[in-house]
Amino acid sequence: MIEWLLVTQVAVAVVVGLVGLGLGLAGKGPNDLVLGGLALVELLLIVQVVVSIVAPFTGNTPTGDLLEFWVYLVTAVLIPPAAVLWALIDRGRWSTVILGVAALAIAVMVYRLGQIWFVQTL
């Protein structure tokens, strides 16, 4: 796992999440900005999947439980498409809020991924 990639991912997900919450609560339906943001979050997650598969072969091994790591990562990868799908079905303001909530959930999950990989406190 690459630290700057992790930091970028959390930062992007938090920004997209806050924009989604803000626009949604302001009454806006899901627009290209928020949907594009979710697409970017998803793209970074896929990059993370590739990095996480390759990293152990280059000597960059996790300090924590690899199975737990993958459960988090796979779940995270599934969330943006589900949220976007729902946003396309119903284009109301609450869909924008949902996209924001999804991005914030990703931010928390990616942060947890970093903890599992780098830090073991438990």
Next chain:
Amino acid sequence: MSDTASSRAVGAGRVLVVVYAILAIAATARSVLQIAREFDEAPVAYSLSALAGVVYLVATVALVGKGRTWYRVAWVAIVFELIGVLTVGTLSLVEPQLFQHASVWSVYGQGYLFIPLVLPVLGILWLRSHRPAAGES
């Protein structure tokens, strides 16, 4: 909204459903791992985590489901969660030796940003203001 749609999974209620779904997945997946890996270390805490995860799944489905039956199921699941998080949260502070290993509800859901504490309250408020219509079976 068509008349076949649920009366609860609309508007802000859908955000509630999504947050419940994410929490359900997180709690269930984590407890499955914990039980598979190290159940003997903390059977009580891990069993409770699994139970909590299942109840969150039930609550998610019940919030989406339509009609009076699902409405009642949603009430039961959400009240159970509130009692669970308050009981386990208090016990984990008063009798920490009972909960040395993290469960979803330890310290009022601290490990999950206190969402397990806030969610049932929001859920109850939502259910109160969205009773099933008289015609709904």
